Structure formats: structure tokens, C-alpha cells
Amino acid sequence: MTTPSENTPPPIPSIPLTAENVSTIAGETSIGGLVRDATAHVSTLLRAEVELAKAEVTHEVKRGLKGSVFFILALVVLSFSLFFFFMFVAELIAVWLPVWAGYLIVFGLMIGITVLLGLLGYRKMKTLRAPTRTIESAKETVAVLRRRDDQDDTP
Structure with missing residues (x-):
């Protein structure tokens, strides 16, 4: 239509x-x-x-x-903006430490955040269960239909 x-x-x-x-x-x-x-x-x-x-x-x-x-476009722009934010943090650390140390610290921080988020995601995924009530309901429906079919077949 x-x-x-x-x-x-x-x-x-x-x-x-x-x-x-x-x-x-x-x-x-x-x-x-x-x-x-x-x-x-x-x-x-x-x-x-x-x-x-x-x-x-x-x-x-x-x-x-x-x-x-x-919202998707906003997330894309945010992801590109994060690159510049981490560059800024590395250069800010470079004020007190050598430049390579600033970038290494930022890299380590990013790896740490990645590992933490990955572990949190893994823990959440482990708690997922199969839809047990739906499976039980489907099994009951099949059993009832089979019994009904068997009753219809008997003379």
C-alpha cells in the first residue's frame, strides 16, 4: 500500500x-x-x-x-574524535615525561580499558540462558498434539 x-x-x-x-x-x-x-x-x-x-x-x-x-552517525563522529582526544592526552603527559612515554601510557590505558570491557562483556554473555519456558511450552504443545493425533487415529 x-x-x-x-x-x-x-x-x-x-x-x-x-x-x-x-x-x-x-x-x-x-x-x-x-x-x-x-x-x-x-x-x-x-x-x-x-x-x-x-x-x-x-x-x-x-x-x-x-x-x-x-545516533549511528553521532557514534561514528565520536569514534573519530576519540583518536584526537587520546593524542591530546599523550601530548599532555609528554609535558612531564618523554613523548614516547606519554604515548606508551595512553596505549597501556587503552589496552587496559579494552581488557576490562571485554571481561565485562564475557561475564554478561556467560549469564545468558536458553529460553527454557519457551522450550518447555513448545515441548508440551508437541506432546499434546501427538496425544491428540494418536487419539484421532484409534478407532
Whole structure:
């Protein structure tokens, strides 16, 4: 579906609850016909609600992705800026020590920070677990379906 503008989600099909879809005289329609019509209208309403939710979520995700591009660009600029910051720190240390010592200290500091962040990341990754509740639920569903299938096969 095409959108008329970037800020509005795409239109969804209308719900058929108009006068031409409903009998004008209630006595003309049987109870079965009324139930059938009500079921069709509820089904259409639910489909329209799902379609609306999908359209809104898709629209918001696209807007979010466009916004995240600016954060990514900011991180790229920050990463290039860090290079100059570390050069500044090395030159500042070089005021009291030889230049090579300033750069060596900054290098050691960067390696230390890298090791620390790597260890923190490793510890966090070790705590990750498999989705046990989902796996158990899936196993239960398979077991129920197999039992149901076995019951259907027996005469």
C-alpha cells in the first residue's frame, strides 16, 4: 500500500457495517443468517484491527530506523574524535615525561580499558540462558498434539 504522506500510516480497508450490508427489516433474516452476518462482521473487524496494528507498528518502526541513523552517525563522529582526544592526552603527559612515554601510557590505558570491557562483556554473555519456558511450552504443545493425533487415529 502506498502512503499519502510520510507521517500517516497506510489506510486499511473499511469495515462492512454500512446500511447496504445490513437487512432493512429484521424479520426478513433468519437467526442463522444473523449469526452468520455477525460472525462475518466480527471476523472482518478483527482482521481490520490486526491490519491497523500492523500498519501502525510498521510505520513507527520505519520512523525509529530513520531516527537511529542519526545516533549511528553521532557514534561514528565520536569514534573519530576519540583518536584526537587520546593524542591530546599523550601530548599532555609528554609535558612531564618523554613523548614516547606519554604515548606508551595512553596505549597501556587503552589496552587496559579494552581488557576490562571485554571481561565485562564475557561475564554478561556467560549469564545468558536458553529460553527454557519457551522450550518447555513448545515441548508440551508437541506432546499434546501427538496425544491428540494418536487419539484421532484409534478407532
